[in-house]
Amino acid sequence: EAGVAQSPRYKIIEKRQSVAFWCNPISGHATLYWYQQILGQGPKLLIQFQNNGVVDDSQLPKDRFSAERLKGVDSTLKIQPAKLEDSAVYLCASSLEGGRGEKLFFGSGTQLSVL
């Protein structure tokens, strides 16, 4: 079965530039998550979608980060402009319905380096 697909795998940009990440969740999964994982830390939830609606974006730095999930399937996460502290791995995950005991399926992530 196909897993969660993310691209690109790596990205290096200079500060103040823009960057976008793409995620294709597992087919049929209603819930999609974007996490930020800084080196040496656990993943931190940035935004959670249920179909194409936002469920939680309380930890998304909205002055520079934006995300959308068109048609309730693919999603993009954008950073504009990037700062040095945005260097991290950006993980996309999906789950069937978002239930409390549900398993999340993670993609391999996009490693972002901001110079």
Added chain:
Amino acid sequence: GNSVTQMEGPVTLSEEAFLTINCTYTATGYPSLFWYVQYPGEGLQLLLKATKADDKGSNKGFEATYRKETTSFHLEKGSVQVSDSAVYFCALRSNDYKLSFGAGTTVTVRA
């Protein structure tokens, strides 16, 4: 708010040794508890879970018991292998349905 505190690493063991990684949590309501694992070069994947007090999750020889009285979900394995070398994350999901992770514990098993 909800939070997870897990044992700091790194942890280095010899093959066939006993492994314990401590995890305690703070949460409102009755959370579900998880252990996720990240093998070198791979994405995060669920190792085991428990959704109510006194439940025991188990998988691949690993076990963890949901202890409400001590707010803990410690991960154990009786005899580790080199292939168990990975980063282990404790996580919880409470009434707000947000999955919160601990900082992760790096485990290295030597042959």
